[in-house]
Amino acid sequence: MGFIETIYEKAKSNVKTIAIPESTNEIMLRASARVQQDGIGRIVLIGDPEKIHAKADSIGVDLSEIKIVDTANQAYINGLLDAYENSQKKVMGRKFVAKRVSDPLYLACLMEAVGEVDCTMAGIDTTTYEFVLAANSIIGMAPGCVTASGLQILELEEFQGEKDKFIGISDGAINVEPTVEQHAGIAIASCDTFLAITGIEAKCAFLSYSTDGSGGMSAPVKKVRDAVALAQQLRPDLAIDGEFQFDAAMLPAVGEKKVKRPSKVAGHANVLITPDASGCNICGKAIQFTSKCKSFGPLYQGFRLPILDCSRGMDEALAYDNMALLCVQAQAV
Numbered sequence: 001m002g003f004i005e006t007i008y009e010k011a012k013s014n015v016k017t018i019a020i021p022e023s024t025n026e027i028m029l030r031a032s033a034r035v036q037q038d039g040i041g042r043i044v045l046i047g048d049p050e051k052i053h054a055k056a057d058s059i060g061v062d063l064s065e066i067k068i069v070d071t072a073n074q075a076y077i078n079g080l081l082d083a084y085e086n087s088q089k090k091v092m093g094r095k096f097v098a099k100r101v102s103d104p105l106y107l108a109c110l111m112e113a114v115g116e117v118d119c120t121m122a123g124i125d126t127t128t129y130e131f132v133l134a135a136n137s138i139i140g141m142a143p144g145c146v147t148a149s150g151l152q153i154l155e156l157e158e159f160q161g162e163k164d165k166f167i168g169i170s171d172g173a174i175n176v177e178p179t180v181e182q183h184a185g186i187a188i189a190s191c192d193t194f195l196a197i198t199g200i201e202a203k204c205a206f207l208s209y210s211t212d213g214s215g216g217m218s219a220p221v222k223k224v225r226d227a228v229a230l231a232q233q234l235r236p237d238l239a240i241d242g243e244f245q246f247d248a249a250m251l252p253a254v255g256e257k258k259v260k261r262p263s264k265v266a267g268h269a270n271v272l273i274t275p276d277a278s279g280c281n282i283c284g285k286a287i288q289f290t291s292k293c294k295s296f297g298p299l300y301q302g303f304r305l306p307i308l309d310c311s312r313g314m315d316e317a318l319a320y321d322n323m324a325l326l327c328v329q330a331q332a333v
Contacts (some may be wrong), residue, residue: 003155003166003198004294011292016118018323021104021123023047023068027146031319033061040320041327044069044117046104051086068109071102080107083114084138089304091140100137103128109138112305118330120317121323122328123310128173131309132300140304146185149256150298150309151213152284153325157292160251167287168194168202168271172280173298173309183227184234187273189301191238194271196332197299197325205249205269206242207279209222211258214245224275239263246283266295296325308332 018035022028023045023121029052032043032287045068056063069076079100085094093099100106122131132148136168141148147237150173159165170190175182191202206228210221224243231240242249248258248266257265274280288295295318300307308318308326 004201004324007321007324007328008040008195010039010331011324012038014331015039015042016040016117016327016330017044018326019046019048019108019117019120019123021108021120022122023052023104025124026055026059027314027316027319028114028121029056029061029063031057031315031323032066033063034316035319035323036066041286043067044111046108047071047112057226065169066176069107069109071104073104077101077107080110080114080116084110084193087114089113089140091260097138100134103134105134106138109134109307111137112307118333119306119308119326120327121308121310123308124312124319125308126272128309131175131307135300135303135307139307142302142304145189145302147178147182148300148302149182149186149189150174150300151190152280152298153197153296154284155195155294156287156298159291166194166200166270167200168198169272169280169284170273170298172274172277172284173300175195175279177275178227178275180223180226180230181277183224183273184231185302187227187231187240187271188235188238188273189242190273191235193299193301193329197328198210200270202239202271203265203269204238204240204271204273205244206231206240206273207246207249207283208243210259210276211245211248212243214258220275222326227273239264244269246272294321296322299325305333 036043043066111117149171151163151170154167156165194202208224228242249269252267259266306329
């Protein structure tokens with residue numbers, strides 16, 4: 001059984017409910033119908049029921065088993081607002097939220113915040129900025145979390161002779177130039193997410209153009225080294241190390257040659273923490289589009305409850321897989 005097949009089985013073992021605010025998007029509708037039918041997750045579409053049904057009918061998608069929440073159902077929305085206002089975990093006041101819940105994205109986040117759904121997925125018709133803003137305003141951050149971040153999971157058919165290699169890479173979604181504290185937090189969250197999703201122990205490498213000071217002690221290198229030290233201090237139970245060049249992190253022979261000290265991570269990394277968002281996007285896409293590779297996520301980390309921001313270029317098959325991954329992530333809450 002392959003990786004994604006194990007995810008399907010995990011999702012079916014404890015079915016979670018996904019809010020889909022992009023409810024007239026053809027890809028989302030087709031994937032949602034399959035997820036519901038296959039028992040991967042329960043789907044709640046949010047929007048104008050007439051428009052949703054019209055779109056579904058036009059593409060031949062059966063929504064008979066799927067719940068639809070009408071953004072114009074004020075009685076239902078008032079109940080959600082009451083529950084949110086009385087919640088100790090609310091982020092913003094009722095007036096702020098009430099002004100925004102005519103937007104399906106904000107209504108989805110409100111439903112998740114009060115427990116009507118377990119998770120939310122969007123991204124084909126929604127920018128990362130819009131999704132993060134809505135989630136941060138309504139759902140809020142996990143206790144003690146310094147920053148939200150996104151973990152992309154890549155499944156390589158073969159990597160240097162190793163079959164079915166998994167790599168987690170972060171953060172190309174939210175933090176453009178993370179501080180030392182944010183950088184450490186991203187690594188810690190990425191290790192936890194990677195283990196929860198893949199079942200594989202995370203071996204986390206902070207990437208740089210330098211390996212153990214080989215590039216000198218410039219400000220960018222020092223920043224990475226400070227983040228490594230902080231992450232190790234905060235979570236000594238995790239295998240976190242660096243700073244490493246990509247080859248020193250990923251290739252055993254190079255890691256052994258370049259890292260002249262004991263390291264559980266050097267040459268064996270499966271979670272890569274890049275110095276900034278540019279590095280993450282470049283590195284992730286270079287791997288994704290130059291190898292036989294499947295890409296999942298990014299799965300958002302750091303929010304109080306799980307959300308997934310998918311790529312605007314996502315197809316139906318990947319949407320289906322990402323919904324399954326999101327349901328498994330929701331099981332860990």
